[in-house]
Amino acid sequence: MKFGVIVFPGSNCDHDAFYAASQNLGQQAEFIWHDSASLGSVDAVILPGGFAYGDYLRCGAIAKFSPVMRAVKQFAAGGGPVLGICNGFQVLVEAGLLPGALIRNRGLKFICRELRLAVGTTNSPFTNAAAPGQVLRVPIAHGEGCFYADERTLDELEAEDRVAFRYIDNLNGSLRDIAGILSRERNVMGMMPHPERASDPLMGSSDGLVVFQSLLRAAVPA
Amino acid sequence: MTGTAITPEIVAQHQLTPEEYQKIVGILGREPSYTELGIFSVMWSEHCSYKSSRLHLKKLPTRGKLVVQGPGENAGIIDIGGGYVIAFKIESHNHPSFIEPFQGAATGVGGILRDIFTMGARPIAVLDSLRFGRLDDPQTGPRNRRILSGVVSGIAHYGNCFGVPTVGGECIFEPCYDGNPLVNVFALGVCKKEDVFYAKAAGVGNPVIYVGARTGRDGIHGASMASAEFTEESKQKRPNVQVGDPFMEKLLLEACLEAMQTGAIVGIQDMGAAGLTCSTCEMGSRGEVGIEIELDRVPQREAGMTPYEIMLSESQERMLLVADKGREDEVFAVFRKWGLEASEIGIVTNDGKLRVRHHGQVVAEIPNRELADEAPLYDRPHRRNIPALPSGPLPEANIQTALPALLAAPDICSKRWIWEQYDYQVRTNTLAGPERADAAILRIKETGTAIAMSLDGNGRYCYLSPREGALLAVAECCRNLSTVGAQPVAATNCLNFGNPERPEIMQQLVDAIEGIGEACRFFETPITGGNVSLYNETLGEGIYPTPVLGIVGLMPTAAPLTIPFKAAGRSVVLLGGIGDCDETRFGGTEYAKEIARELWGLPPALDMEREKRVQAAMREIGAEGLAESAHDLSDGGLAVALAECCFGKAGIGAQVDLASDLRPEILLFHEGPSRILISTAHPKKIAEIAEKHGVEAPVVGFTIERGLEIRQRSQTLGAWDLAILESAYERSLESRL
Numbered sequence: 001m002k003f004g005v006i007v008f009p010g011s012n013c014d015h016d017a018f019y020a021a022s023q024n025l026g027q028q029a030e031f032i033w034h035d036s037a038s039l040g041s042v043d044a045v046i047l048p049g050g051f052a053y054g055d056y057l058r059c060g061a062i063a064k065f066s067p068v069m070r071a072v073k074q075f076a077a078g079g080g081p082v083l084g085i086c087n088g089f090q091v092l093v094e095a096g097l098l099p100g101a102l103i104r105n106r107g108l109k110f111i112c113r114e115l116r117l118a119v120g121t122t123n124s125p126f127t128n129a130a131a132p133g134q135v136l137r138v139p140i141a142h143g144e145g146c147f148y149a150d151e152r153t154l155d156e157l158e159a160e161d162r163v164a165f166r167y168i169d170n171l172n173g174s175l176r177d178i179a180g181i182l183s184r185e186r187n188v189m190g191m192m193p194h195p196e197r198a199s200d201p202l203m204g205s206s207d208g209l210v211v212f213q214s215l216l217r218a219a220v221p222a
Numbered sequence: 223m224t225g226t227a228i229t230p231e232i233v234a235q236h237q238l239t240p241e242e243y244q245k246i247v248g249i250l251g252r253e254p255s256y257t258e259l260g261i262f263s264v265m266w267s268e269h270c271s272y273k274s275s276r277l278h279l280k281k282l283p284t285r286g287k288l289v290v291q292g293p294g295e296n297a298g299i300i301d302i303g304g305g306y307v308i309a310f311k312i313e314s315h316n317h318p319s320f321i322e323p324f325q326g327a328a329t330g331v332g333g334i335l336r337d338i339f340t341m342g343a344r345p346i347a348v349l350d351s352l353r354f355g356r357l358d359d360p361q362t363g364p365r366n367r368r369i370l371s372g373v374v375s376g377i378a379h380y381g382n383c384f385g386v387p388t389v390g391g392e393c394i395f396e397p398c399y400d401g402n403p404l405v406n407v408f409a410l411g412v413c414k415k416e417d418v419f420y421a422k423a424a425g426v427g428n429p430v431i432y433v434g435a436r437t438g439r440d441g442i443h444g445a446s447m448a449s450a451e452f453t454e455e456s457k458q459k460r461p462n463v464q465v466g467d468p469f470m471e472k473l474l475l476e477a478c479l480e481a482m483q484t485g486a487i488v489g490i491q492d493m494g495a496a497g498l499t500c501s502t503c504e505m506g507s508r509g510e511v512g513i514e515i516e517l518d519r520v521p522q523r524e525a526g527m528t529p530y531e532i533m534l535s536e537s538q539e540r541m542l543l544v545a546d547k548g549r550e551d552e553v554f555a556v557f558r559k560w561g562l563e564a565s566e567i568g569i570v571t572n573d574g575k576l577r578v579r580h581h582g583q584v585v586a587e588i589p590n591r592e593l594a595d596e597a598p599l600y601d602r603p604h605r606r607n608i609p610a611l612p613s614g615p616l617p618e619a620n621i622q623t624a625l626p627a628l629l630a631a632p633d634i635c636s637k638r639w640i641w642e643q644y645d646y647q648v649r650t651n652t653l654a655g656p657e658r659a660d661a662a663i664l665r666i667k668e669t670g671t672a673i674a675m676s677l678d679g680n681g682r683y684c685y686l687s688p689r690e691g692a693l694l695a696v697a698e699c700c701r702n703l704s705t706v707g708a709q710p711v712a713a714t715n716c717l718n719f720g721n722p723e724r725p726e727i728m729q730q731l732v733d734a735i736e737g738i739g740e741a742c743r744f745f746e747t748p749i750t751g752g753n754v755s756l757y758n759e760t761l762g763e764g765i766y767p768t769p770v771l772g773i774v775g776l777m778p779t780a781a782p783l784t785i786p787f788k789a790a791g792r793s794v795v796l797l798g799g800i801g802d803c804d805e806t807r808f809g810g811t812e813y814a815k816e817i818a819r820e821l822w823g824l825p826p827a828l829d830m831e832r833e834k835r836v837q838a839a840m841r842e843i844g845a846e847g848l849a850e851s852a853h854d855l856s857d858g859g860l861a862v863a864l865a866e867c868c869f870g871k872a873g874i875g876a877q878v879d880l881a882s883d884l885r886p887e888i889l890l891f892h893e894g895p896s897r898i899l900i901s902t903a904h905p906k907k908i909a910e911i912a913e914k915h916g917v918e919a920p921v922v923g924f925t926i927e928r929g930l931e932i933r934q935r936s937q938t939l940g941a942w943d944l945a946i947l948e949s950a951y952e953r954s955l956e957s958r959l
Contacts, residue, residue: 009561010469012385016650051383054469110378110643141645197647202781
């Protein structure tokens with residue numbers, strides 16, 4: 001399986017996602033520069049964490065106009081799995097691939113801490129290797145990670161089983177403890193916590209690896 | 223070269239003495255132009271020239287078998303094996319952080335990061351050593367709280383966006399930092415040994431290229447500002463503080479590292495203090511060549527800037543490089559890819575001069591070597607000042623309340639509120655981040671090995687005895703590294719002192735440097751670079767002499783040996799023993815500060831031979847996998863260290879019984895060095911190793927399911943519920959903000 005990791009100017013978790021996919025999962029990975037018109041022959045795309053284009057104006061607001069985002073949208077429209085982590089989630093929301101918004105943390109401060117997440121659904125290419133309700137220890141590292149959406153959207157996300165992860169420890173004030181959501185077609189997922197930072201026992205937790213294992217399982221059915 | 227006539231007043235405004243001015247006239251063989259005067263004034267400022275400290279800095283050991291590059295470059299370089307090196311250095315940004323905390327601290331981070339990647343190394347870690355005034359002082363508290371918040375947000379803003387983890391450091395509060403906070407930032411990067419770049423110009427006719435942000439009027443005379451005391455007018459210097467853009471810096475990092483790979487770059491230096499002036503003349507001087515630049519070609523943020531302003535601007539995120547003639551396009555292509563502006567602004571010449579043109583006219587022409595390396599050198603008079611002794615005998619202690627009070631003391635309490643605002647994990651190398659182990663530990667993916675880093679300084683100790691305080695700081699850093707299993711190999715230092723023109727301050731500086739020199743020689747950790755920050759005074763009030771050490775150690779990659787006890791029923795060993803301490807040596811402790819509310823006597827006594835043996839024993843114990851947890855004793859002594867070992871997720875406590883006849887408060891809270899608390903299932907094997915190294919290792923107790931109880935010869939001195947201790951430790955800082 002081949003992962004494509006998008007590199008925007010200002011991405012800074014690109015190498016971490018690359019490392020998790022290539023070293024911790026043992027699959028192929030390649031970087032895709034932000035002005036590429038095509039994604040090449042990748043099986044899954046990761047929008048990594050960081051501060052794309054400096055995150056000036058609003059997180060992810062400039063990145064959505066990036067040439068590569070057109071290719072990402074096409075890829076998603078064709079059913080390809082797209083994973084946005086942290087800043088990548090913010091970009092997916094700005095680009096309209098996922099609903100809602102990510103606003104400043106409740107405490108108005110950047111928080112870096114390992115916390116507990118519960119798997120909200122196993123019905124997705126990002127969570128199929130997890131057990132229903134499984135609790136994962138995965139870190140967050142963001143200043144603008146409070147998930148916000150109107151009541152109707154929240155109800156819809158829940159009714160359609162599109163909440164991929166919920167915080168057990170909700171530090172940023174996300175509505176309904178939402179940490180990660182799926183698109184209606186279930187092939188696009190955004191999450192604020194960093195599974196790539198919890199994919200190696202040396203980092204204190206390898207619970208996040210299940211996200212990458214799920215993608216592998218979805219791409220290469222057993 | 224006509225223009226403003228140079229009067230004695232103008233010379234004085236540039237903080238140059240009449241003698242220094244005469245030296246300038248001697249070098250040039252004529253009166254300087256206004257631009258030239260500005261150039262000399264920044265290069266010969268204390269900040270850039272080290273004119274008061276240079277003489278004494280020569281006493282520091284700078285060589286060692288792993289040292290690839292010692293002081294004199296943008297950062298020191300150490301060989302870590304496997305074909306890789308690390309580049310690291312510490313720098314201060316004290317004055318700007320007082321005037322504008324957020325930007326001052328942010329640009330402090332930016333500056334040191336550029337020093338690292340200028341050498342070709344990708345920054346992988348930042349640590350910071352911070353000093354502030356008292357947070358609860360009725361008068362200065364509100365301002366000190368604002369400065370703390372601003373500095374922390376500034377560091378977080380810059381480091382998080384740039385993508386470098388901030389993995390550790392220290393934060394201390396003293397009244398002497400009320401009007402003069404200290405912000406010292408350490409950064410470390412890694413690269414292949416053959417990829418190291420130097421800030422040296424070479425090759426007559428080669429193009430000089432300017433890269434990065436445009437030059438604006440910000441930061442003019444920042445280096446001179448950092449070389450003067452603060453007065454009531456200092457707030458007007460806010461325009462002297464630069465504004466940082468971490469996104470621009472991130473692009474600059476990626477572009478520079480990529481451009482270096484083309485092989486078309488000859489030398490490169492960042493524009494930090496003294497901006498374009500410093501980078502041009504230093505690169506020229508190191509390469510023994512001249513550099514000629516045309517200021518019209520320097521990208522400018524605003525119209526109508528004078529040569530003086532362009533040369534002295536400290537706008538951030540700018541680099542200067544020399545490329546191979548004919549291969550400029552390869553360099554330009556890389557910067558274009560990253561959306562950065564790069565302009566050829568001059569050439570390397572053979573006459574050894576810095577020649578600056580503006581609209582074609584020569585506005586400055588100065589020999590590089592004299593400007594960069596022959597700044598005035600002062601042997602300033604120094605005289606020892608003996609601090610006061612205690613006002614009376616130590617009052618009777620209440621151990622039961624003293625421990626939670628000390629755990630809540632600002633210097634000791636958890637700094638979680640600070641470090642959780644930092645991304646300490648990005649790049650997924652952090653094996654031990656803030657407050658997990660005695661040192662920060664990072665794996666180096668490229669070599670399969672790991673490095674440990676520790677920052678330490680103690681202004682109170684150094685105030686009582688600058689020399690002993692400095693020795694203790696080196697010893698503590700090395701002990702922190704040894705506790706996690708690393709072999710200390712090299713050091714960097716940041717010397718924060720008051721006005722060197724006062725003999726008692728100069729004495730502190732001399733004593734501290736000699737102490738660092740002695741200890742670094744002894745522990746075989748050569749100094750590979752650093753920074754001196756003088757004139758840390760406000761309204762004539764000096765700070766404590768505050769040398770801060772940053773020491774790096776090498777170790778294998780493995781799960782880290784962390785502080786908390788892991789399981790009940792284990793032996794608690796005090797490697798190094800209970801130690802000894804009298805009232806004189808107790809006067810610099812946290813207990814003296816927080817409970818007795820005085821400062822007297824001398825710092826704890828250090829026996830360096832014993833320290834070295836304890837550390838060697840600890841490293842062997844760690845390597846053999848005999849310790850389940852390890853934590854060295856420092857601020858607050860044995861009782862505080864014991865409590866900190868109880869604050870793990872498992873909530874394991876301890877019961878100890880101390881066979882000692884010391885007064886209880888001295889027994890529990892003295893800060894004698896060379897001691898490490900270990901929990902282990904193998905006390906006999908540890909005793910054997912300790913004996914082999916000739917150090918004591920008494921079993922002082924055992925770990926238990928809950929609670930902490932401390933006895934002295936079977937008499938209970940105190941017993942605590944861990945929740946109460948932990949809450950004192952965890953909540954203190956936030957409750958003060």
